[in-house]
Amino acid sequence: MTQRIYQVDAFATEVFSGNPAAVCPLQHWLPDTRLQQIAMENNLAETAFYVPHAAHYEIRWFTPAVEVDLCGHATLAAAFVLFHREGHTSHRIRFHSPRSGTLTVVRNADLLTLNFPADRLHPVALSDELNACFGITPLQAFKGKTDYLLVFDKEEVIKNLAPRLHAIASLNARGVIVTAPGSSADFVSRFFAPQSGVNEDPVTGSAHTSLTPYWAERLGKTELSAVQLSERKGFLQCRHLGDRVEISGQGKLYLEGQIYLE
Structure with a gap:
């Protein structure tokens, strides 16, 4: 059998920037082992799969190693595919995730706006384990639903951080977000998740559910305006709505094709 596949650069102003995600539109769910194999073969930070229902699309996300609870950039990529290649005619898409509930995406010209649940952050001690992740002591540390958030004093520190991936991978978390005030944006960040098969994610929409409330x-x-300072860079507009956040950005189509499944 053949399966349509797209690759979209999310939170990008041009191709080869932002965060690439694969998107596979399905008519029914394949076995989980096959979904994981496709994501591993794609070898991108995330592959999004969705199945249409009467009033929404059910969506799931896989890294090359695991299924994850929430992924912003792959949701934006899936919405881009629906709006531009798969015939969705309304300006609004309603996704449902078995792990994260209802997620909506609204289209306004080239800008796509995600509406996600806001994360709840709790202060945590600056432990030896956290300090070992970068060899620099942050100003503050927090723990959200899935990630640690480490706060530093300025953008230059975030640019120059050298992650110690073994130390990060040993933490009981999806990954670590690092952040600081920005020079040309309200804040900047980076995201590291070797324990999820992604050493550094180019642009992480779900991390901004933690960053935006903070x-x-x-x-x-x-x-708020935000820049994720990976090598590819990503540009986001964020809005805090109490228990929800809006995260906006653009998508750029890179690839459209077919994969072959026995």
Whole structure:
């Protein structure tokens, strides 16, 4: 059998920037082992799969190693595919994730806006295990639903951080977000998740469900600009809505084709 596949650069202003995600539209769910094999073969940070229902699309996300609870950039990529290649005619898409509930995406010209549940952050001690991740002691540390958030004092520190991947992988978390005030944006970040098969993620929409509430409270504003400082860079607009966040960006189509499954 053949299966349609797309690759979209999410949170990108041009191809070869942002975060590449694969998207596979399905009519029914394949076995989980086959979904994981496809994601491993794609060898991208995330592959999104979705199945249409009467009023929504059920969506799931896989790294090359595991299924994850939530992925922002692959959701944006899936919405891009539906809007631009798969014939979705409304300006709004309603996804449902078995792990994260209802997720909506709204299209306004080239801008796609995700509406996700906001993360709840809890302060944690600056332990030896956290300090060992980068060899630099952060100003603050928090733990959300799936990730640690480490706060530093300036953008230059985030740019120059050298992750110690073995130490990060030993943490009981999906990964580690690092952040600081930005020079040309409200805040900057990077994200490392070797325990999920992704050493450094180019742009992480789900991490901004943690970053947006933190920076909204710290800066006293609800609308924020953000840059993820990976080598590819990603550009996001974020809005804090209390128990929800909006995360906006663009997508750029890189690849459209077929994969062959025995």
